[in-house]
Amino acid sequence: MPSFLQLKTEWRSPETLLMLMAIGMPLSFATWTGLVNNFAVEMINFDGREIGILQSLREVPGFLSFAVVFAMLFLRQQPLTLLALLLLGTGTALTGFFPSFWGLLITTFIMSIGFHYFETLHQSLTLQWIDKNRAPVVFGRIISLRSITSAIIFGLIYLALEFGGFSFFLIYLLGGCFTIAIAFFCWSAYPGFTSTVEQRKNIVLRSRYWLWYALVFMSGARRQIFIVFAVFLMVQKFGFSASDMSILFLVNMGVTFYMAPKIGRFIQRFGERCSLIIEYIGLIMIFVGYAFVSEAWVGIVLYLLDHVFFAMAIALKTYFQKIADPEDIASSSGVSFTISHIAAVFIPAAFGFLWLYSPAYVFIAGAGMAGMSLVLAMLVPRNPTSENAALVNFREHIASRVE
Numbered sequence: 135m136p137s138f139l140q141l142k143t144e145w146r147s148p149e150t151l152l153m154l155m156a157i158g159m160p161l162s163f164a165t166w167t168g169l170v171n172n173f174a175v176e177m178i179n180f181d182g183r184e185i186g187i188l189q190s191l192r193e194v195p196g197f198l199s200f201a202v203v204f205a206m207l208f209l210r211q212q213p214l215t216l217l218a219l220l221l222l223g224t225g226t227a228l229t230g231f232f233p234s235f236w237g238l239l240i241t242t243f244i245m246s247i248g249f250h251y252f253e254t255l256h257q258s259l260t261l262q263w264i265d266k267n268r269a270p271v272v273f274g275r276i277i278s279l280r281s282i283t284s285a286i287i288f289g290l291i292y293l294a295l296e297f298g299g300f301s302f303f304l305i306y307l308l309g310g311c312f313t314i315a316i317a318f319f320c321w322s323a324y325p326g327f328t329s330t331v332e333q334r335k336n337i338v339l340r341s342r343y344w345l346w347y348a349l350v351f352m353s354g355a356r357r358q359i360f361i362v363f364a365v366f367l368m369v370q371k372f373g374f375s376a377s378d379m380s381i382l383f384l385v386n387m388g389v390t391f392y393m394a395p396k397i398g399r400f401i402q403r404f405g406e407r408c409s410l411i412i413e414y415i416g417l418i419m420i421f422v423g424y425a426f427v428s429e430a431w432v433g434i435v436l437y438l439l440d441h442v443f444f445a446m447a448i449a450l451k452t453y454f455q456k457i458a459d460p461e462d463i464a465s466s467s468g469v470s471f472t473i474s475h476i477a478a479v480f481i482p483a484a485f486g487f488l489w490l491y492s493p494a495y496v497f498i499a500g501a502g503m504a505g506m507s508l509v510l511a512m513l514v515p516r517n518p519t520s521e522n523a524a525l526v527n528f529r530e531h532i533a534s535r536v537e
Contacts, residue, residue, distance in 0.1 A: 146323070146324055146325065148259075148263040148327045149263065149264065149272065151212075151320060151324050151327070152256065152259060152260055152263065152264075152272075152276065153275070153276065153279055154316065154319075154320055155215065155216070155219060155252075155256060155316075155320060156256070156276045156279050156280050156283075157279060157280070157283050157316065158219050158223075158312075158313050158316035158317060158320070159219065159222065159249070159252060159253075159256075159280065159313070160280050160283045160284040160287060161223075161283065161287060161309055161312040161313045161316065162222050162223045162225075162226035162227075162245070162249075162309050162310050162312070162313040163222065163226070163245075163249055163284075164283070164284035164287040164288060164309070164383070164387075165226055165287055165291070165305060165306060165308075165309025165310070166226050166229065166242075166245060166306070166309070167365075167383070168287065168288050168291050168379060168380050168383050169291065169302055169305060169306065170188075170242075171185070171365055171366060171369045171379065172302075172369065172375065172379065173229075173230075173233070173238075173302050174188065174238065175369065175370075177233045177302060178233060178234060178235055178238060180235075183483075183486050183487060183490065184235065184486075185362070185366060185482075185486065186362065186482040186483045186484075186485065186486020186487070186489070187239075187482075187483050187486070188238065188239060188242060188482075189358070189361070189362045189482035189483075189486075190480060190481075190482040190483040191239055191242060191243060191246075192242050192243070192245075192246045193246070193358070193475050193482070194243070194246070194475075195243070195246045195247040195249075195250045195251070196246070196250040196354075196471050196472070196474065196475035197472055197475035197476060198250075198472065199250050199251065199254045199468045199469075199470075199471030199472045199475070200337055200468045200469050200471075200472040201468070202214070202251055202254050202255060202464075202467075202468040203337055203464070203465050203468050205251075206464065210326065211255055211258060211259055211464060212259065212324075212326055212327060213321070213326075214251075214255055215251075215252060215255040215256055215259060216317050216320055216321050217317075218247075218248045218249075218251035218252035218255060219248065219252050219313060219316070219317040219320075220248070220313075220314055220317040220318075221244065221245075221247055221248030221251070222245055222248030222249045222252055222313060223248070223309075223310045223311065223312070223313030223314035223317060224244060224245075224248070224310060224314065225241050225242070225243075225244030225245025225246070225247070225248055225310070226241075226245050226306055226309050226310035226313065227306060227307050227309070227310025227311055227314070228241045228244065228306075228310070229241040229242070229245070229306040229310075230301070230302050230303030230304070230305070230306035230307060231303065233302075233303075250471060250475075253471065254467050254468050254470075254471045255464075255467070257451060257467050258463055258464045258467035258468075260272065260273065260276065260451075261451065261454075261455050261463045261467070262460075262463055262464070263327065266452070266455055266456060267402075269451070269452050269455055270398040270399070270401040270402040270448055270449075270452050271395070271398045271399060271402055272398075273398055273448040273451060273452065274394045274395040274396070274397055274398020274399065274401075274445070274448060275394070275395055275398070277390065277394035277398075277445050277448070278390070278391045278392075278394040278395050279391075281387040281388070281390035281391040281394060282387065282388075282391040284383065284387040285383070285384045285385075285386075285387035285388050285391060287309065288380040288381070288383035288384035288387065289380070289384045291305060291377075291380040292377045292380035292381055292384065295377045295380070296377045337465060337468075337469060338462045338465040338466055338469065339469065340462070342457070342520075342523045342524070343454075343457065343458070343466070343523065344524065345510060345513055345514065345523065345524035346450070346453060346454050346457065346470075346523070347470075347473055348510050349410070349450055349453075349507065349510050349511070349514075350450065350470045350473045350474045351473050351474065351476060351477065352503055352506055352507040352510065353447060353450060353474055353507065354473065354474025354475055354476070354477055355474075355476075355477035355481060355503055356417070356500055356503040356504055356507065357444075357474075358477065358481045358482055358485075359421070359481070359485065359496060359497065359499065359500035359503075360440055360444070360500070362481075362482045362485070362486075363485065363489060363493070363496050363497070364424060364436075364437055364440065365379070366489075367424065367427075367433060367493065368382065368430075368433060368434075368437070371433075371493070372430040372433060374430075382434060382437065385438065386437065386438050386441050389438055389441065389442060390441055390442065390445055393442050393445060394445045394448075397409075397442075397445045397446055397448060398448055401446070401448055401449045401452060405449075405516055405517070406449040406450075406452060406453040406456075406514055406518060407511065407514040407515065407516050407518075409446050409448075409449035410446070410449050410450065410453075410507075410511040410514060411508065411511050411512070412446065413443050413446035413447065413449070413511075414504050414505075414507045414508035414511055415508060416439070416443045417440070417443055417500075417501075417504040417507075418501050418504045418505055418508070420436050420439055420440050420443065421497045421498070421500035421501035421504060422497070422498070422501050423436045424436055424497035424500070425493075425494040425495075425496075425497035425498050425501070426494065453514060453518055454466065454470070456518045456519060456520075457518050457519065457520055457522075457523040458520070459520065485499070512525075513525045
């Protein structure tokens with residue numbers, strides 16, 4: 135039986151802080167995600183073009199995530215992470231105050247700055263504070279915790295809309311304020327934790343990370359199709375209401391809550407190469423399914439499977455942890471978010487116009503991106519290390535081509 139002192143120490147550990155911050159993020163982001171399509175359509179009369187513009191703007195802060203390195207010159211990563219969490223909550227809380235095209239764009243941009251900087255820094259702290267051998271399991275637990283929190287939020291949104299008579303305005307306000315409260319609690323209740331390795335305060339780009347950069351880029355491009363258009367498909371094509379979407383999100387998060395820890399253990403046992411190959415094969419089939427789906431229940435199944443495969447992206451994080459110099463982690467986490475958002479800045483808007491012509495073409499493009507990712511995953515070593523980062527040495531390959 136642990137003593138009170140042991141419990142107090144464990145409660146104030148870095149891993150517990152990571153878990154608590156992981157709860158704070160979806161309180162706002164799940165609220166924003168669960169309502170934004172219906173809020174945009176029902177309150178502001180958005181169409182596919184405008185939702186594409188909104189989502190492209192939302193990804194601009196992600197593209198600028200590399201700037202987190204410069205913010206670290208003034209603040210340590212831990213308080214900077216909490217500041218980002220505070221900004222995420224503030225942007226969400228303000229959303230319902232401005233039900234107009236420009237109002238939604240501005241509040242979304244504020245929310246997105248907080249979300250993307252939080253994700254960058256939270257990932258960085260996890261990779262620094264958690265041992266390589268335990269990282270897949272801890273990432274699985276973090277995803278599981280986020281999922282159950284999101285499921286609770288989606289369930290509460292459903293009850294609030296269907297039985298409580300709550301407005302979009304009030305739900306956004308409550309979701310944002312809960313996140314703000316957790317940020318302030320973490321700020322006051324936890325001591326400052328330090329990393330064993332001093333992080334670089336400049337942008338780091340290394341040729342031996344080339345495969346990771348390529349995989350991250352493809353992941354960001356492909357992910358936008360799911361985030362923006364898979365959800366929009368449910369609302370526009372199958373007529374799902376806000377409460378219907380909340381139930382779908384709730385079930386989805388429940389499945390992810392159950393599967394994420396198991397996926398973490400799978401990656402720990404079978405390695406990153408095997409996990410990534412399985413993920414990309416599954417995503418090819420799912421995107422092809424989206425392109426030709428005609429029944430709502432099939433779309434629901436595809437959506438749930440898509441999210442399960444998304445949890446396997448843990449392997450991309452732990453692959454980098456194994457090949458990276460420890461002092462590169464913070465800088466490279468920011469760079470990775472920028473790389474993943476290069477395509478994300480223009481894909482939602484560009485594919486929004488393609489959607490008006492044929493929604494099927496959007497998902498066929500997603501299948502092609504997953505196929506390219508599969509080819510890249512074949513180059514991941516079975517046992518990646520800093521000396522064995524990829525099966526093809528990019529620098530030597532370029533040199534041989536020049537000769």
